[in-house]
Amino acid sequence: MIWLIISTLLAASVTWLAYVVKKEKLKHKELRNDYHQELEALKEIQKASMESAATQFDEKVILMNDSYQREIEKLIIENEEIRKNYRNHGEIITHQILENFKADLLSKKIIPPDEMIIMPNIFIPEGNGKTRQIDHLVLLSTGIYIIETKDWTGHIVLGLTRMGSHKFSFLAELVDSEKEESIVFNRDGLGALTVNTVENPICQIQQSAIILSNYLEGKDITTWINPLLFFNDDEKEVHDWSDNNLVKRITNKEQLQQFFINELTSKNRIYGAFQLNTIKHIIENAHYI
Numbered sequence: 001m002i003w004l005i006i007s008t009l010l011a012a013s014v015t016w017l018a019y020v021v022k023k024e025k026l027k028h029k030e031l032r033n034d035y036h037q038e039l040e041a042l043k044e045i046q047k048a049s050m051e052s053a054a055t056q057f058d059e060k061v062i063l064m065n066d067s068y069q070r071e072i073e074k075l076i077i078e079n080e081e082i083r084k085n086y087r088n089h090g091e092i093i094t095h096q097i098l099e100n101f102k103a104d105l106l107s108k109k110i111i112p113p114d115e116m117i118i119m120p121n122i123f124i125p126e127g128n129g130k131t132r133q134i135d136h137l138v139l140l141s142t143g144i145y146i147i148e149t150k151d152w153t154g155h156i157v158l159g160l161t162r163m164g165s166h167k168f169s170f171l172a173e174l175v176d177s178e179k180e181e182s183i184v185f186n187r188d189g190l191g192a193l194t195v196n197t198v199e200n201p202i203c204q205i206q207q208s209a210i211i212l213s214n215y216l217e218g219k220d221i222t223t224w225i226n227p228l229l230f231f232n233d234d235e236k237e238v239h240d241w242s243d244n245n246l247v248k249r250i251t252n253k254e255q256l257q258q259f260f261i262n263e264l265t266s267k268n269r270i271y272g273a274f275q276l277n278t279i280k281h282i283i284e285n286a287h288y289i
Contacts, residue, residue, distance in 0.1 A: 090151025159242025
């Protein structure tokens with residue numbers, strides 16, 4: 001009887017253990033299924049996140065490439081302008097004079113760094129599909145100045161007209177009766193006398209000042225442009241017979257520097273640094289049209 005009870009208890013225990021083991025297996029199976037589901041969900045989230053990151057990365061790469069390409073194009077244009085500038089020896093000399101002069105003004109604390117902007121070899125639209133080249137533009141607190149550089153050598157006669165040609169009577173029939181002209185007397189490499197007639201640069205720079213003024217007024221910048229004609233070659237003598245009082249004629253770097261010092265010390269401030277920088281950007285935008 002005892003063995004029967006023991007056998008029954010053992011059988012019941014085995015059955016109960018089997019039930020418990022089966023239940024635990026089912027529980028572990030469910031846990032594994034939940035784990036695999038969570039793992040698959042995490043994989044999907046990670047995949048979506050990686051795809052989103054890859055898309056954002058591709059967009060950033062495209063934007064960076066576009067920006068890089070624009071910078072390259074801008075540098076190409078700038079290098080082309082520099083290359084053009086370096087073909088003109090006189091303009092290079094003027095630029096060096098202006099940069100050295102600015103450094104001197106800064107060292108003496110006459111001006112702050114952002115209140116003298118030097119822009120070489122710029123181009124301004126004339127409004128007829130053409131552009132006007134300006135050798136140098138100088139932006140100061142006292143105004144806007146354009147410089148036309150002539151590195152002519154020899155004896156330079158400015159503003160010759162038929163009315164004034166009695167000084168060179170033999171030229172009376174050759175001189176234009178309506179406008180001023182310029183004549184350069186010089187000698188070539190063999191010592192022979194050379195005579196060159198050129199368009200009066202005074203009229204040239206005065207027209208440039210009008211074109212630049214009109215362009216800035218179209219951008220809501222009203223100003224007076226100060227035109228300067230600069231003869232920067234040391235081996236020259238200028239004979240100025242022109243009646244034009246609007247264009248300042250300068251024949252050496254000392255005169256150029258003194259002119260700007262007089263402007264800075266005797267005239268009222270018109271522009272601050274922000275306004276000068278705004279004008280600079282407007283002209284740069286015109287420059288790259």
